[in-house]
Amino acid sequence: MTNDYYRIGEFAKKTNTTIRTLHYYDEIGLLKPARTSKTGDRYYSTNEILTVQKIVTLKYLGYPLNKIQKLLNNNEWDLRQSLSFQREELVIKRQQINHMIKTLDHALSILEENQTVDPNIFIMLINSIQMEAEHKEWMRNFIPEHMIQDIYNISDEKQQQLNKRVAKEFANIKKLVGTDHNDEHVQTVVAAIWDILYDLYPNIEDIILRITEVNDDIDRHLAEAPVLFPSPFTVEEEEWLAQAISIYLEKKGMEKIEDKKEND
Amino acid sequence: MTNDYYRIGEFAKKTNTTIRTLHYYDEIGLLKPARTSKTGDRYYSTNEILTVQKIVTLKYLGYPLNKIQKLLNNNEWDLRQSLSFQREELVIKRQQINHMIKTLDHALSILEENQTVDPNIFIMLINSIQMEAEHKEWMRNFIPEHMIQDIYNISDEKQQQLNKRVAKEFANIKKLVGTDHNDEHVQTVVAAIWDILYDLYPNIEDIILRITEVNDDIDRHLAEAPVLFPSPFTVEEEEWLAQAISIYLEKKGMEKIEDKKEND
DNA sequence: ATTGTATCTAACGTAACGTGAGGTTTTATA
DNA sequence: TATAAAACCTCACGTTACGTTAGATACAAT
Numbered sequence A, B: 001m002t003n004d005y006y007r008i009g010e011f012a013k014k015t016n017t018t019i020r021t022l023h024y025y026d027e028i029g030l031l032k033p034a035r036t037s038k039t040g041d042r043y044y045s046t047n048e049i050l051t052v053q054k055i056v057t058l059k060y061l062g063y064p065l066n067k068i069q070k071l072l073n074n075n076e077w078d079l080r081q082s083l084s085f086q087r088e089e090l091v092i093k094r095q096q097i098n099h100m101i102k103t104l105d106h107a108l109s110i111l112e113e114n115q116t117v118d119p120n121i122f123i124m125l126i127n128s129i130q131m132e133a134e135h136k137e138w139m140r141n142f143i144p145e146h147m148i149q150d151i152y153n154i155s156d157e158k159q160q161q162l163n164k165r166v167a168k169e170f171a172n173i174k175k176l177v178g179t180d181h182n183d184e185h186v187q188t189v190v191a192a193i194w195d196i197l198y199d200l201y202p203n204i205e206d207i208i209l210r211i212t213e214v215n216d217d218i219d220r221h222l223a224e225a226p227v228l229f230p231s232p233f234t235v236e237e238e239e240w241l242a243q244a245i246s247i248y249l250e251k252k253g254m255e256k257i258e259d260k261k262e263n264d
Numbered sequence C: 001a002t003t004g005t006a007t008c009t010a011a012c013g014t015a016a017c018g019t020g021a022g023g024t025t026t027t028a029t030a
Numbered sequence D: 001t002a003t004a005a006a007a008c009c010t011c012a013c014g015t016t017a018c019g020t021t022a023g024a025t026a027c028a029a030t
Helices: A006-017 A020-028 A047-060 A065-073 A079-113 A119-129 A132-139 A144-154 A156-176 A185-202 A204-213 A215-224 A235-252 A254-264 B007-015 B021-026 B049-062 B063-075 B078-115 B119-132 B132-139 B145-152 B157-175 B184-200 B204-213 B216-223 B235-252 B255-263
Strands: A005-006 A042-047 B006-009 B042-046
Touching: A005 B049, A006 A020, A006 A042, A006 A047, A020 A042, A042 A047, A047 B119, A065 A119, A065 B078, A079 A119, A079 A156, A079 B078, A119 A156, A119 B049, A132 A144, A144 A204, A144 B184, A156 A185, A156 A235, A185 A204, A185 A235, A204 A215, A204 B216, A254 B021, B006 B007, B007 B021, B007 B042, B007 B049, B042 B049, B078 B157, B119 B132, B119 B157, B132 B145, B145 B204, B157 B184, B157 B235, B184 B204, B184 B235, B204 B216
Parallel strands: none
Antiparallel strands: A005 A042, B006 B042
16 A cells, blocks of 8 residues: 555565566566666565465466466466466375385485495395386387286285395305306305295296397397396406306206206 | 397397487486497497396486495495485385375365365375474474373374364364354354364363463564465465363353463 | 665576587597 | 598587576655
8 A cells, every 4th residue: 555566675575575586587578667767676565465465375386487377377377277287296296206206215224234235136126116118118019918917926925025135145146256157155145035036936847948038129229229127247247157157056956947948 | 159249229128128218328327338430320239238237227226326326336335325325215205205195184074074175284294294293393492201201102193184174174273264253153163163173182172271471482483484384375364263262261261261271 | 975775687507407509539430 | 542430529509497696777755
């Protein structure tokens, strides 16, 4: 009542914005106040407070300034559609954040148990959670649906437990790289990894058989496609590990499976 | 196995990134591949796939690239703390998004009932939901806590109903501005608004009395503070409405309250 | 005459790339 | 063998919504 216009500083306080923000809105034509012809100072009217409120509110709803500008001009905004759309976008964002939080929880649970974690192993585990959907999609190319279902139909808790065990045993592998494959210690660790796989999917041998069958298919897919399963091991480590595993399987009598294959 | 290095295009496909992204990571020193001395072409080794996976994963967890850079260098990252912190940030973000979605739901419910809504009224209603926390805080300066509790302790559904009624009646006001305050039509609309207030808080007269008492306090606060309650009316509309309301109250016999005040 | 306050314009910095523009090398084709 | 296509390179501007100096101007108070 006392004054029906504000200078920019006062107006910024009233609208809980900053001078710079008002300058910017002026610059992009979102809110052009009156000007004194001499000094060029900006003068805002009382009614323009509401305009700022509109802008702030729409910003809060997640609109970028250029869309806000259109909404302010269009007196007959197609609000309904716009708001529904905005809502859907937010719901998607929320899903993403939920997934990120879930992933972080897994990560923290891994760290809880293993006081020091090799960064590479850690990344691999996080990645396996993060990319779950893509992994499934990829596996559908080679493995029958029911096997995939079995593998991924597992509770978060169980998943966390497995992750902890993997972190532990993979760390052991990293320590042992370069030593004798036949060493008892090495074979124990490989056995532990095998146990984890077995725990995850009791018919693991079927899956391995299946993978052996479609090995060529897989290779062809891998040639051009992105790498979906990052390995926490260096090339040298991987080669060493492959040796150790093949020796383990030999000792364990993997021949049974080979027999089975030949009987088809 | 066939080759142990990749040119940038191939590597981009493998890591599911773009050439530009890899250029950028090189530029900021996040991932510097080998170069041919002659042409300057970049060559990436197999092991660098894992580095990219690390970057992608940490990005997914919401880290900015400069923090990722530090994490990649620090072999003994203080991951635990970092991840917990990150988690908290995400939880806050999720809360904000939830609030935004809730606000949008209110907005959509208003639009559902009133096929055309005045933008100014609409903004005011959204704002009242959006700023609920600040409004409460502000009211604590003048109004006893239990009154605030009573006002805001109201279900979302009821809130939505009230919003619809407010949208409708305020729209009526906008139509009537300028006509005779004493007109029956005008007085009916003002009465409807009064009913809404009464519905929201049966002891509305107590609150008004209280506000009348601390009027000076409020004025003092309003002088320097941001405008928390945006009005959907222009200055002229507000003046007209004030008149209409005071006539309504006179007719209704607001004198009782005035009496009460003098009896203190 | 000087100091302080409020304002102005101009212009760079931010994050993480996308998107050309214009130039070079190597490979494939007419 | 001339040329066109692939794949690469280095600038360098555009994007969002302001924050942050820097230097200049107007006006009021000391």
